[in-house]
Amino acid sequence: MHKTVRLVKTVTLLALIALATNACSSGGGADAKDSTVAATVNGKTIMLAEVERALNQQAGGKQSQLSQLELAQARLQILGSLVQREVLYQRADREKVLPTEDQITALINQQKQQSGMTDDDFQKSLSQQNLTMESLRVEARKDIAIKNLQDKFSSKITVNDKEVEEFYNANRQQFVSARGAALAVIIVDPAENSSQGIPAANDAKNEAEAKLKIDNMYQQLKGGADFATVARSKSEDANSLVRGGDIGFFSEDGLKQAGLPKEVIDLLMGPMQVGSFTEPKQVNGRWYIFKLAEKRLQTENLTLESPGVRQQITQALTNQRKEILNAALLEVAMNEARIVNSLSANMLANPGNLGLRPASQGAAASPAASTQTTITPPAAATSPAASPSASGSPK
Numbered sequence: 001m002h003k004t005v006r007l008v009k010t011v012t013l014l015a016l017i018a019l020a021t022n023a024c025s026s027g028g029g030a031d032a033k034d035s036t037v038a039a040t041v042n043g044k045t046i047m048l049a050e051v052e053r054a055l056n057q058q059a060g061g062k063q064s065q066l067s068q069l070e071l072a073q074a075r076l077q078i079l080g081s082l083v084q085r086e087v088l089y090q091r092a093d094r095e096k097v098l099p100t101e102d103q104i105t106a107l108i109n110q111q112k113q114q115s116g117m118t119d120d121d122f123q124k125s126l127s128q129q130n131l132t133m134e135s136l137r138v139e140a141r142k143d144i145a146i147k148n149l150q151d152k153f154s155s156k157i158t159v160n161d162k163e164v165e166e167f168y169n170a171n172r173q174q175f176v177s178a179r180g181a182a183l184a185v186i187i188v189d190p191a192e193n194s195s196q197g198i199p200a201a202n203d204a205k206n207e208a209e210a211k212l213k214i215d216n217m218y219q220q221l222k223g224g225a226d227f228a229t230v231a232r233s234k235s236e237d238a239n240s241l242v243r244g245g246d247i248g249f250f251s252e253d254g255l256k257q258a259g260l261p262k263e264v265i266d267l268l269m270g271p272m273q274v275g276s277f278t279e280p281k282q283v284n285g286r287w288y289i290f291k292l293a294e295k296r297l298q299t300e301n302l303t304l305e306s307p308g309v310r311q312q313i314t315q316a317l318t319n320q321r322k323e324i325l326n327a328a329l330l331e332v333a334m335n336e337a338r339i340v341n342s343l344s345a346n347m348l349a350n351p352g353n354l355g356l357r358p359a360s361q362g363a364a365a366s367p368a369a370s371t372q373t374t375i376t377p378p379a380a381a382t383s384p385a386a387s388p389s390a391s392g393s394p395k
Contacts, residue, residue: 038343039340040339041086046083051078059074079341087334088149092148095149099145104137121202154318164313167316167317175303176301177299177302178251178296180250181252181255181293182248182294183248183292183293184247184293186217186227187288189285189287198241202236211280211287213234214280227245228246245291278291
């Protein structure tokens, strides 16, 4: 069964670092933007410098290539997100659902461990982005607080059997166990990957280094090393690295759409045994070792009594209600807040140049600006806001 996408995801360490990049203050005040207020939320200021750093992160440091109109639109969208985040955090504070310091520490340590970073790699990553542990903790505190606030309301959601049965009867065509395979991967990329948060010491820089690295890992696996452990410590893909290589289930058509060579698909769906792994395979310039976690040779229709079907529908309907409740919570919190959007007012007062100079070049791009797994199952694209029918077919 495709994993149901949760409405509120615990942020990864790389995401925390990106958020801290947006939030930390710049040094020296070299740009007037550093002292310009973009908005206030109940008197709490959001500086234009924060908007600029987030813009730099999203544009990968290439915001100077954007037009003035594109920059203005991006700034408004970013500021809107920062305002919403601050509004919800302040509401969480009033609802007394802020996390403890121990909970913040536990989250950072958990995500650091899952990312495969050593303590040295972690400190280097912070230092390279001119970040402090305190700025990281500030953003972790906000993430946990907002999740706690949302959970306070969504914990009251109930889904009864009749709703589950009605949804199944209206969407029988979705409940199919497709022929295909669940995979885990280890990836080595000969290109430079620091922009994806891969530590320099773990990043192959050329074809020769990549081939040597993938061959060494293959020998480790043949010697009995745990696949997930090797993936977490050595894989050069931020998404699969955090999940120990797990990239989910693909239908056979999905394997083709993901770009796997026919010989690899034939191997996975043919003689390869569940639990075994392939020799290193080069796909689109990157090296892969695939592990077959599950194989389904037949496509069959599922019933409500098939394992996991009722649970999937219940979770999907619950997630849909969570989405609605979260939207309602944000609407109420925004209506109750005293928000002054100085950036928008300045644009209205200066329509000729939209109130701003071109994009600044001072902020460094975040290592988490882009984290993309090359091979992604179709269900991975499902947004948290999707209806239950978009959650994919179960096992």
